[in-house]
């Protein structure tokens with residue numbers, strides 16, 4: 261798996277818990293990544309990641325980045341450039357569906373502009389800022405991948421249920437940022453494949469309040485999701501840049 265990447269460098273953004281932390285664990289088990297950079301927002305939720313750094317200090321570097329603050333993204337990229345000149349795999353795993361004062365809207369009556377803005381900052385704008393600032397690390401001759409974890413509910417063509425206005429719209433915006441970045445990268449970073457990925461419903465903090473509605477066998481453990489997505493990533497070809505894939509490799513409608 262990921263055999264096409266030899267001695268590469270990876271960056272996992274939003275690695276304190278959930279799917280992002282799962283990617284870090286999986287990449288540490290592979291010997292084809294020399295340097296793995298992992299970002300976290302709060303030390304309070306990043307305990308497991310920071311323990312891994314103690315264990316794998318020669319390969320794992322943790323950086324504190326809140327993606328709603330562009331200056332923190334710039335500082336994180338600068339730190340990475342002190343270690344490496346190229347990244348071969350970047351996965352944006354940051355996302356929010358609910359927080360203390362944020363719950364997915366069931367109806368238009370529940371729309372709050374400040375919650376919409378926050379969802380866009382975290383779910384969409386952080387990813388495109390990353391694409392903006394990572395360009396020097398992708399402008400190289402070796403094959404590389406910029407993947408962003410989106411969600412099937414962000415597909416406009418697949419929206420049959422409604423609800424979850426902020427999450428759906430911010431993931432749809434993320435998808436447009438990915439598509440548009442793929443077009444610009446095809447000119448400026450022609451070896452970089454840019455994709456959006458749907459992980460399937462996965463057992464993390466984000467899905468916890470909604471798990472009772474998930475049919476048996478459809479709630480994936482993090483490790484399972486990560487292995488499936490790494491297989492999708494390994495199989496990507498240049499022609500796939502600017503597309504949206506699910507955990508089973510199938511292409512999703514925008």
Ligand SMILES: NC(=O)c1ccc[n+]([C@@H]2O[C@H](COP(=O)([O-])OP(=O)(O)OC[C@H]3O[C@@H](n4cnc5c(N)ncnc54)[C@H](OP(=O)(O)O)[C@@H]3O)[C@@H](O)[C@H]2O)c1
Pocket residue numbers: 274275276277278279280300301302305306325326327328352353354355356382409410411412458459460461462463464465466467
């Ligand atoms: N789980 C699912 O069923 C499912 C389904 C479809 C799509 N997804 C997508 O998969 C991705 C990963 O989600 P998950 O399920 O692993 O959820 P999670 O366990 O809640 O993890 C979300 C991650 O995003 C980070 N984050 C949130 N706001 C941030 C900010 N402002 N700056 C930096 N990091 C921030 C969190 O850091 P803290 O620890 O600091 O909060 C955490 O590391 C998300 O994009 C989500 O939308 C998940």
